Amino acid sequence: MLDIPSRVRVHVETLLAAQNDMGVCDAFEQYAPVGKPDAMNAPHPPKVAGIDSTVPAPAHTVAPSPAVPDPSPSGPSGPHAPRPPGALLQDRLAGWVSDLTTLNELTERLARTSGLDAALKELLRAGAALVGARRGLAVLEPDDGLGPDTTIGLGLARADLGHIETVPRSAMPYGTLLDTAAGLPGGDGEVVRPDLFAEDGLDPRHREVADRLGYAASYALPLSTETAGRLGAAVWFYDEPAEPAERQRHLAGLYLRFATEHLARLLDTERTRACMATVYEELLPSRLPRVPGVRLASRHRTGPRGGGDWYDALPLPDAALGLAVGAVTGAGPGAIAAMGRLRASLRAYAVMEGEDPVAVLSDLELLLRLTEPARSATALFAYCEPALRRITLAGAGHCPPLLLGEGRTEFVETSVSAPLGMLSCWEAPSVEFQVAAGETLLLYTDGLLHCTGDPVDRAFARLHTAAASVPRTLRHDPGAVADHVLHTVLPNGLDVTDGAEDVALLAACFE
Structure with a gap:
């Protein structure tokens, strides 16, 4: 509180009338202590170095008002006792400070x-x-x-x-x-x-x-x-x-x-x-194809900034099926646009030479290096023959897929290779393997691992544990497998709204 001398003379009605037209400093000037000046009320020193040390009187002033007698120690006390001089001004200042403090606290909470x-x-x-x-x-x-x-x-x-x-x-x-x-x-x-x-x-x-x-x-x-x-x-x-x-x-x-x-x-x-989410959705498959001998399911989420994680499934000649997942570097509209171009190009290459996944990714790498030299991407493409339950796949710097069934839950061993756009010429051997009836191939983007917040090795172990814990009654349903893995690896699954990573997951269950 302000320490106002007892000699201050304040007339309540005049102060109330003046406070709307006067600043706080003007109020002090108008209602200055009356009587013999002391150290704080002494005459101003003379003008020095061209500066006039006197303070001009405010332009808006109020006529002097009769002084209120000082309260006497022997005077009345209680609620009807005269208020100490300056109490009203102190109350008003305290009210202003309280209001400003309240607004500051409330606006800070809202800003968060x-x-x-x-x-x-x-x-x-x-x-x-x-x-x-x-x-x-x-x-x-x-x-x-x-x-x-x-x-x-x-x-x-x-x-x-x-x-x-x-x-x-x-x-x-x-x-x-x-x-x-x-x-x-x-x-x-x-x-x-x-x-x-x-x-x-x-x-x-x-x-x-x-x-x-x-x-x-x-x-x-x-x-x-x-x-x-x-x-x-x-x-x-x-x-x-x-x-x-x-x-x-x-x-x-x-x-x-x-x-x-x-x-x-x-x-x-x-x-x-x-x-951005709408554009992202439109660039991904609106529905998955129906191919005899295999059932498909997908799950995905766009991060708040929009990213480049994608998946695809397309029917190919001779009753084959192409499965792909990938991610481009960066985030925002540029990454989403690059993802759309990359996915469209991969579909074209897959139709022409999908039986050779290495050739598909090699063509994709050449296109990326020529058209977008400042961007890199990871990708995985699998050529599936459902009738034979045979899969041939190749990966470019992407996470290995996961195979789970009644008798095994294991990562598919793929060759280690650099992402697309990182080397002057990309090529890595493909991998061929058989799947049993009822087994599910799980393809995913690295956003799933990043969302765990764990180091890479622990994130892979967490994903493997989640896949191995899928109940036997659900293993023939690719959608149920995808949901179980997501809700086990990520406590809230795809319901997390503040995750910074894109997540894309594609599950294929072979009959």
Whole structure:
């Protein structure tokens, strides 16, 4: 607190009238101590080196007011005793500091959120604390129409949100803010309904829902700024007739302006990720082929930045089947585009000379070196003959596939070779092996190993253990095998949303 001398003379009404027009320093200047100057109140030293040391009087001043008598030690005490001089100023300063501290803490918590849903939930919690409510909902509807549109509740179950959605949109505060100019930057900016049941024109359905959910008042603010536009609206509900005080409204307005800018940044990120994920999905097979003698299943996930992991399965002449997985270096749109070009090229080479996997990868390496010399890639291609249950494969710097069945779970021994684009000329011998009926060949990208967070040798051991633990009843179902491996190697399988790695997995079960 500020240590203000006991000689300060403050008139309460005058200070209240002046504080809106005066800064803190001006307030001290206007209400300076009266009486004999001391060391802190001595005349200013003379002008030195061309600098005038005197402080000019503020342009906005208030007429002097009568001094309030100093409290006497022998005077009255208790709640009606005269307040110490400067107490009001101290209280106001303490209130400002408290408000700034609160806003700083709340905005820091909001800034730590990295997703739209998490940010909206934090916004509702912080807003409820600021306006003194217990429940609320946030409606995200960007006015550019590009989405995503979502509704998040605080203290409201999914069924409660369903009841609220049955109320005509125009009767709800968020409808007023989203569908009229009131919610635009520069509009009215808020919808205050302090006593719903006392309103003459309250919509019957709104009255019914409010009575059912047990709220009697609401306060709504738009999520809009000049730069972000209108993104949505937030509404808080009171259990009893009430409305926030002016100070609460001011703090909530400041907080929501910051929150809207933060939501706008998250919205741009979310849209970019969704766009990249869509492109990634379109570049991968929309469905797997049906080839007699083999059943296929695939699983994949795109990392937040978008990467170059891919898989493919295509029917070939003479009832053969081509299986491929691979990954290109880098992340983002460039890596996704390179992955699409590489996969399309491999399909063409596989149709022409798929029975020789080494020739397929050699052609792919030459194309990559000539067209994208700054990029490298790993790849594995397998030529399968389901009728004979015979597989011929070659790999270029890629992880060895895993073969699992009733009697064995082992990695296929492939030759060690460099990735494509790393050497002036790539070539490595192929490997040929037989599979038994009911066995599954598991092809995967190195993202599966990286997601474990373990060193490479421990990650391979973890993958082998996961494959060996597949229940016997599931080993003839390639989809069940893929899911079991993923949920064993990765505790949350492909449900992890914050993983930095792409994951692609292709399982082929031979009958």
